[in-house]
Amino acid sequence: MDVLELARTQFAVTGSLHFLFVVLTLGLAPLVAIMHTRWAISGRPVQEGMTRFWGQIYVINYALGIVTGLVMEFQFGLAWSGLAHYAGDVFGAPLAVETLVAFFLESTFLGLWIFGWGRLPKWAHVACIWAVTLTAYASAFFIMVANSFLQNPAGSVVSGGRMALTDVGALLTNKALIFAFPHVLGAGLFTGGMVLVGASAYQLRRRTEELEFFTRSMRMGVYTATIGIFVTLGFGYAQFGGVPEGKFDGDGAAALPLALMMEAGHLLALVVLLGMLPLVGVLHRWRWTHPILMAMTPLPFIVSIMGWVAREVGRQPWMIWERLTVADAMSPGLTSGMVTASLIAFTAVLGLLAVVDYVLIARAVKRGPREPALGAAPADEPRSPALSY
Numbered sequence: 001m002d003v004l005e006l007a008r009t010q011f012a013v014t015g016s017l018h019f020l021f022v023v024l025t026l027g028l029a030p031l032v033a034i035m036h037t038r039w040a041i042s043g044r045p046v047q048e049g050m051t052r053f054w055g056q057i058y059v060i061n062y063a064l065g066i067v068t069g070l071v072m073e074f075q076f077g078l079a080w081s082g083l084a085h086y087a088g089d090v091f092g093a094p095l096a097v098e099t100l101v102a103f104f105l106e107s108t109f110l111g112l113w114i115f116g117w118g119r120l121p122k123w124a125h126v127a128c129i130w131a132v133t134l135t136a137y138a139s140a141f142f143i144m145v146a147n148s149f150l151q152n153p154a155g156s157v158v159s160g161g162r163m164a165l166t167d168v169g170a171l172l173t174n175k176a177l178i179f180a181f182p183h184v185l186g187a188g189l190f191t192g193g194m195v196l197v198g199a200s201a202y203q204l205r206r207r208t209e210e211l212e213f214f215t216r217s218m219r220m221g222v223y224t225a226t227i228g229i230f231v232t233l234g235f236g237y238a239q240f241g242g243v244p245e246g247k248f249d250g251d252g253a254a255a256l257p258l259a260l261m262m263e264a265g266h267l268l269a270l271v272v273l274l275g276m277l278p279l280v281g282v283l284h285r286w287r288w289t290h291p292i293l294m295a296m297t298p299l300p301f302i303v304s305i306m307g308w309v310a311r312e313v314g315r316q317p318w319m320i321w322e323r324l325t326v327a328d329a330m331s332p333g334l335t336s337g338m339v340t341a342s343l344i345a346f347t348a349v350l351g352l353l354a355v356v357d358y359v360l361i362a363r364a365v366k367r368g369p370r371e372p373a374l375g376a377a378p379a380d381e382p383r384s385p386a387l388s389y
Contacts, residue, residue, distance in 0.1 A: 006339040007079045007330055010346060012312070016305045017350040018072050021065025021357065023304045026140055026185060027192020028058040029133040031224060033126075040126045046212055053369040054196070054217070055129075057361050059114060064357040068350050069102065078342065083319055083329040087163040090156045090171070091146055098142035106135035117375040140188075141181055148177035151311070153320050163323065176239075180311075183235035187307065190228030190268075191300035196221025197276070198297030199365040201283075201290035213369055215284040222272075222280045229269050236307075268299060 001009065032055045039047035073095075076084060083091065112120070113128040120128070149156075155170030156163045165171065200218035208214060276283065276293075283289055315321060319329035364372070 001336075003334050003336045003339055004327055004330060006336055006343060007334065008326065010079065010339060010343040011075055012309065013343070014068075014071055014075065014346045014350055015312075016308065017347075017354055018065070018068040019305060019308055020301055020354055021061055021068055022140070023184075023188050023191045023301065024061050024195065025058070025065060025136055026188025027190070027195065027224075027228070028054065028061065029129075029136045030189070031192055031196065031220065032058050033129045033133045034220075036126050036129050040122050046216065048375075049210075049213055049369045049372075050217060052372045052375045053213075053364075055113075056372045056374040057195075057364055059110070059374060060360045060364065061357055062110065064353050064360075066102070066107070068353055071346055071350060073099070075346075079331055079334065079339065080319075080329050081331040083324065085162070086324050086329070087149075087153075087156075087320055090153075090163050090165045091149055093165065094142040094145040094149070094171075098139050098146070101135050101142065102139040106132060106139060109135060114374065137185065140184060144177055144181045144184060145172060145174070147311075148174040148180060150320050151176040151180075151315060153323050158323070163320075179235045179238040183232055183239065183307075186228050186231030186233075186235060187300065187304045188228070190225050190232055191304065193221045193223070193225030193228055194297055194300050197225060198294045201293035202365060203368060204284050205287055205290040205294075208368065210369055211284070218284055219280055222276050222283070226272050226277050229272050233269055268296075268303070271296070 032051060035047060035051040035054060038044075039051050076095075109128050109131040113125065113132060116125050116128060148154075149171060152174055153163065154174045154176075155165060155167035155172075157166050158164075196217050200214040200221060203210065203214045204218070279286070279289075283293070317325050317327070319326045
């Protein structure tokens with residue numbers, strides 16, 4: 001491959017690996033927040049257990065995923081300085097806001113939530129996890145603002161050979177954004193729901209003693225996955241109305257992931273609608289269904305990656321639609337050896353992080369909800385009765 005194809009491959013591989021973390025974060029955050037709210041209202045031990053167990057899985061995924069996001073930021077400067085030079089005044093603004101939201105606000109609230117167990121007042125503690133959820137969604141919003149600008153450079157003009165921002169409102173209400181953002185959130189909910197379903201199926205098949213815990217988790221996962229898959233499909237189809245004519249003609253490779261993604265989405269919707277949702281009350285007892293549910297757990301991740309690839313490849317050969325080509329956006333002076341070395345390094349690091357992430361999550365699921373580390377007070381520091389609930 002020439003240097004351009006290598007650079008495209010590098011970004012595709014690292015972007016896909018990073019999105020594996022993102023889509024689960026978006027799915028689990030609101031579910032953990034709902035669990036915590038239920039616990040605060042009811043005070044039931046099973047709700048506390050669900051909050052701590054699924055919250056611990058969320059923290060594992062977030063902690064490793066935040067590192068992969070740093071690699072994505074590096075690549076813009078390393079391989080795509082032409083994009084920064086031509087449109088950095090527009091494209092860089094939402095990325096800067098996203099960085100502030102994700103690395104400062106979201107991380108701060110998550111830290112307060114993790115270390116505030118038994119220390120913060122009840123509703124202040126609940127507010128922290130809802131703040132984590134809102135900032136995670138805000139982070140996704142600004143990333144999609146930046147990506148949608150590449151799809152449709154709204155709110156900007158070319159002046160002096162560079163793009164300048166002229167209308168913030170147009171940038172934030174881009175027609176390429178208003179349907180794409182809910183589409184991504186739906187994919188996250190579907191993914192988070194199916195992780196709950198698959199993990200619960202694994203424990204229930206083992207005839208776990210935590211029957212109520214994983215029955216509740218499975219039901220919550222089925223309802224969430226149902227909402228997620230239909231939001232994803234609905235807003236996915238809505239995006240076609242805003243796709244410029246011939247957008248998928250520039251690179252024939254775009255057609256394959258787009259066909260596969262749509263068919264997989266249809267199949268998953270049928271499975272949820274005809275199989276999982278009507279049987280939600282008995283799935284926990286039908287052990288023969290549990291291997292099927294476990295096998296379905298990776299599918300939302302695969303479909304999400306195909307959707308991302310279809311969106312990006314369909315824009316080729318443009319980096320910014322009809323404004324800047326990918327070739328012009330690439331950093332000057334790059335050689336095949338340089339890009340190959342960074343491709344190997346980035347893929348190895350992100351691939352290792354992905355493996356570690358899923359191994360740690362699998363171990364947590366296998367261990368079950370007994371005495372999760374999240375929320376456990378140190379032996380020499382008992383939880384304050386006044387702040388327990």
